Amino acid sequence: MLCDRCNQNKATLHVTRTVEGNVTELHLCSLCAKDQGLEDPSQLSLSDILAGFSDIPSNQIKNKALALPRCNNCGMTFNQFKSGERLGCASCYQAFYERLGEVLKRIHGRASHKGKSPLGGFSSIDEKEVLQKALKEAIEKEDFEKAATLRDQLRQLNQAPGSQEKKDLS
């Protein structure tokens, strides 16, 4: 079961609320639980638990999580992209790197380019930096499966024939 808030990590904290016969449930991963101040179950007060059940509908909670990240270049958020189905600029591909990987896999069944590159060279988005940062985070979170995937992607990138910086044309 995935976390209700971020819809990405496995839910590890499950809270059930029964009010006048109506039962609602909240499932959070450890990170989101921490964000909501619900870290240690033994320390929870009733008000803490109730605070986790905000009046905001759950799809809006999800949307809030999806609304970030934001592209620094054009200002588009991932949520805007999802609703418009178009990205704002080339830098969006870097800003939404991880989530886009999933989207592209769904559309194309693959997530790696195989084909020609511009004859005049190109300014590379620093994907290595993005991947390295994500790899570091995955290791810190002890998500080793994810870390292994990222490590393999980095290896592939280092071997890719087109992975050169823009050539000086003068």
Add this chain to the structure above:
Amino acid sequence: MNVKDLLQYPFWNNCEEECSDIVLTTRIRLARNLSKYPFVHQCQEEQKKEIVAYLKEQMEQVLPMSSGDHDLCAYFDLNSLSDVEKLFLVEHFVVSKEHMDMKGPRSVAVFPKEHMSVMFNEEDHLRLQSVRPGFCLESAWADMNGFDDLLTQKMDIAYSSQWGYLTACPTNVGTGMRASVMLHLPCLTMTNQITKIFEAVSKLGLTVRGMYGEGSNSNGHIYQLSNQVTLGLSEEEIVDNLSRIIKRIIEHEYTVREQLLQKKQTELEDKVYRAYAVLKAARMMSYGEMINLLSFLWLGYGLKMLTHVKINTIYELFLLSQPAHLQLYSGQVLKANERDKYRAELIRTKLG
């Protein structure tokens, strides 16, 4: 050059050899963006103007617009064209319907002899397009590849080693390539086999659309097949996959034609000759009715039933009878029922 001058370049040039009675056109489209501007829909008006000016300047450096031989290139600012002229460009396979309908600074450069056009500020900054008669994916790609290299060699193109050419819509990312072939499949349609074929073809990563692309209906038994996946396959692989599948479908259509000829020859002849009779006699003809009738004429040509009708005539009617072509050809603005009259007259003239 004016838009109507493009009529001087017949799309199909006495093409007995290059056209079959099944494949109408081959199309290859590449999408490219400049890395230093947002994608078109996120740009301010000023930025769109800058993009068009920059691209035109770059293009003029590598592909002279006027070099004595001013047939080389025609350049059109879409905002300065009439509605009929814009529609003509869509009908002539030069711009997409989207490019026609959009607002904002945008233009197109046309190279009629090369069957090549470049749209500026469609969904992406650059959309290179080649539409040529007949079944020629490999040669169309070879030419397009060279053209792309020539045109963009000094531009800073949005590209990443992970995801290839970066496009506004992720459905185009990677190669940025859409390759398609327009097919005339009357017998597969009439024997109700077409749906099954297209279901099978979708599982192989192709999409099927009507004549004018996205969202259009198919009429005249004409279908456009294109690749769906643009990422993770090389351009050659895309062309190869599409080519192989198209060949199978062509074989299938021929097989069904043979079967129908053996079992239902008279029924087929009836359809062909009736279509011919109506086209020769009618005083009013809508475009929709015409392409359905023309489809049978075309089939008749393929089955060697109407030996006095040339394939060139059929293709010419197909192109010239479109609403905007009709008006630019006649030199008049025509309302719908005036067009229907003029079209019928044109058909009678061409069929002799």
